[in-house]
Amino acid sequence: xxxxxxxxxxxxxxxxxxxxxxxxxxxxxxxxxxxxxxxxxxxxxxxxxxxxxxxxxxxxxxxxxxxxxxxxxxxxxxxxxxxxxxxxxxxxxxxxxxxxxxxxxxxxxxxxxxxxxxxxxxxxxxxxxxxxxxxxxxxxxxxxxxxxxxxxxxxxxxxxxxxxxxxxxxxxxxxxxxxxxxxxxxxxxxxxxxxxxxxxxxxxxxxxxxxxxxxxxxxxxxxxxxxxxxxxxxxxxxxxxxxxxxxx
Amino acid sequence: xxxxxxxxxxxxxxxxxxxxxxxxxxxxxxxxxxxxxxxxxxxxxxxxxxxxxxxxxxxxxxxxxxxxxxxxxxxxxxxxxxxxxxxxxxxxxxxxxxxxxxxxxxxxxxxxxxxxxxxxxxxxxxxxxxxxxxxxxxxxxxxxxxxxxxxxxxxxxxxxxxxxxxxxxxxxxxxxxxxxxxxxxxxxxxxxxxxxxxxxxxxxxxxxxxxxxxxxxxxxxxxxxxxxxxxxxxxxxxxxxxxxxxxx
Numbered sequence: 308x309x310x311x312x313x314x315x316x317x318x319x320x321x322x323x324x325x326x327x328x329x330x331x332x333x334x335x336x337x338x339x340x341x342x343x344x345x346x347x348x349x350x351x352x353x354x355x356x357x358x359x360x361x362x363x364x365x366x367x368x369x370x371x372x373x374x375x376x377x378x379x380x381x382x383x384x385x386x387x388x389x390x391x392x393x394x395x396x397x398x399x400x401x402x403x404x405x406x407x408x409x410x411x412x413x414x415x416x417x418x419x420x421x422x423x424x425x426x427x428x429x430x431x432x433x434x435x436x437x438x439x440x441x442x443x444x445x446x447x448x449x450x451x452x453x454x455x456x457x458x459x460x461x462x463x464x465x466x467x468x469x470x471x472x473x474x475x476x477x478x479x480x481x482x483x484x485x486x487x488x489x490x491x492x493x494x495x496x497x498x499x500x501x502x503x504x505x506x507x508x509x510x511x512x513x514x515x516x517x518x519x520x521x522x523x524x525x526x527x528x529x530x531x532x533x534x535x536x537x538x539x540x541x542x543x544x545x546x547x548x549x550x551x552x553x554x555x
Numbered sequence: 556x557x558x559x560x561x562x563x564x565x566x567x568x569x570x571x572x573x574x575x576x577x578x579x580x581x582x583x584x585x586x587x588x589x590x591x592x593x594x595x596x597x598x599x600x601x602x603x604x605x606x607x608x609x610x611x612x613x614x615x616x617x618x619x620x621x622x623x624x625x626x627x628x629x630x631x632x633x634x635x636x637x638x639x640x641x642x643x644x645x646x647x648x649x650x651x652x653x654x655x656x657x658x659x660x661x662x663x664x665x666x667x668x669x670x671x672x673x674x675x676x677x678x679x680x681x682x683x684x685x686x687x688x689x690x691x692x693x694x695x696x697x698x699x700x701x702x703x704x705x706x707x708x709x710x711x712x713x714x715x716x717x718x719x720x721x722x723x724x725x726x727x728x729x730x731x732x733x734x735x736x737x738x739x740x741x742x743x744x745x746x747x748x749x750x751x752x753x754x755x756x757x758x759x760x761x762x763x764x765x766x767x768x769x770x771x772x773x774x775x776x777x778x779x780x781x782x783x784x785x786x787x788x789x790x791x792x793x794x795x796x797x798x799x800x801x802x803x
Contacts, residue, residue, distance in 0.1 A: 332705060332708070335703075335704075335705055335708075336704075336705075336708060338698060338701045339697045339698055339701055339702060339703065339704050339708075340697065340698060341697075341698040361705075363703065363705070364701055364703055365701065406719065447715070448715075448718060448719065448722070449587045449588060449589075449718075450586060450587055450588060450589040450718075453586045453587055453612055453613065454587060455583075455587065455611065455612055456583075456584075456587050456711070457580060457583055457584075457609075457611070457707075457711075459705075459708065460580070460583075460584060460587075460707065460708060460711040463704070463705075463708040463711060463712060464711060464712060464715055467695070467696075467712055470696060470697075470698075471654070471696065474696070
């Protein structure tokens with residue numbers, strides 16, 4: 308399965324997470340986006356019931372998490388590590404926004420190495436030493452007046468961007484009904500014209516903008532075939548009520 | 556401010572939220588992405604200390620939240636409402652994925668009306684009745700084997716997509732140092748060649764792939780001017796060590 312191959316190359320590394328709930332939220336974020344490999348560097352509390360509660364159906368990701376004593380250990384075997392930073396600090400490397408970074412990281416993963424997303428402590432972020440061993444500083448676009456995303460939310464966003472870059476989302480599910488074709492809609496417009504002419508509402512010698520406006524309105528609502536049939540039945544009933552009225 | 560104008564047209568509506576922490580997480584998600592208008596339809600517990608705790612620096616969004624008795628009330632004055640659904644249920648309207656929907660919703664907001672993002676209860680989602688009064692069903696691409704995003708995480712993702720659609724993220728912050736120009740890098744390569752020729756490492760009559768490989772390597776790391784100067788100083792020291800050695 309192409310999807311698993313690509314997304315399984317990604318590790319999500321939380322360095323010194325302080326709040327157990329955020330570890331659980333991160334696990335859930337990974338799994339919803341098809342990732343599975345969580346690394347925890349010196350977590351303050353782990354395992355913890357609050358992590359399990361927030362992980363919900365992703366407790367398997369928690370159970371399989373790798374606990375490390377240093378960021379270096381968590382990055383063993385990694386060919387590219389992205390460091391998430393909220394502050395516009397002095398960076399020694401060019402930074403990328405999350406969406407662009409997702410493309411860069413998927414390319415790296417496709418070249419065969421493991422790729423890591425590294426997130427720092429909730430309060431302090433990543434240290435300068437941690438930043439220095441990562442190759443790609445990444446920022447998530449945010450409100451400049453309040454850019455403090457929750458750790459689990461930041462992990463969710465970036466895993467989503469990776470999924471969007473790595474996996475085609477597939478066809479939008481078909482709407483319940485089949486859409487009407489252009490000619491069916493046009494025949495219906497003709498039916499409206501005929502009926503409105505008969506009723507006196509439409510004057511072919513002075514048409515104004517009536518037909519274009521009908522066309523515009525129905526064009527916007529992407530009519531289904533069943534709806535066209537309903538509308539035409541309704542028009543028929545206006546034009547020939549005697550055919551529709553029930554005998555007393 | 557163009558940004559505020561557009562994003563302030565959006566309401567985020569949580570229908571029957573059951574977990575107070577999720578209300579707080581949603582408030583924080585809104586504010587980090589520059590949105591501010593939170594509507595709560597029959598929240599199970601509100602206000603609640605857990606909501607305030609999870610809202611962190613977005614308690615103002617919580618304090619200004621509008622509590623309603625029905626979804627209809629929350630949608631008063633709204634020209635387009637997007638309904639978030641995780642299941643591929645039978646939809647009476649064509650569905651859009653989150654990213655495409657963000658574009659559709661920003662267009663609607665730019666036409667002047669208010670636009671709503673409607674999220675259902677954590678366990679049950681939106682009812683069929685609630686879905687029916689929204690114009691646009693939206694799904695977030697997710698792992699088909701576990702697509703259950705946390706409510707706050709789903710709000711975060713969609714607010715992010717709206718921000719990405721509505722606000723240019725701005726220039727990537729400049730890297731710490733000024734980048735070297737192409738000619739500065741070429742002069743440095745020439746300096747390498749000269750020094751390596753003098754040292755005997757490079758044979759101009761049999762150059763092999765040495766210079767192209769150096770160029771490729773330095774091309775990949777986007778050298779800064781200071782780094783070029785450091786490297787050239789180092790080359791000088793190799794070529795003319797007598798100029799660099801301190802007198803004993």
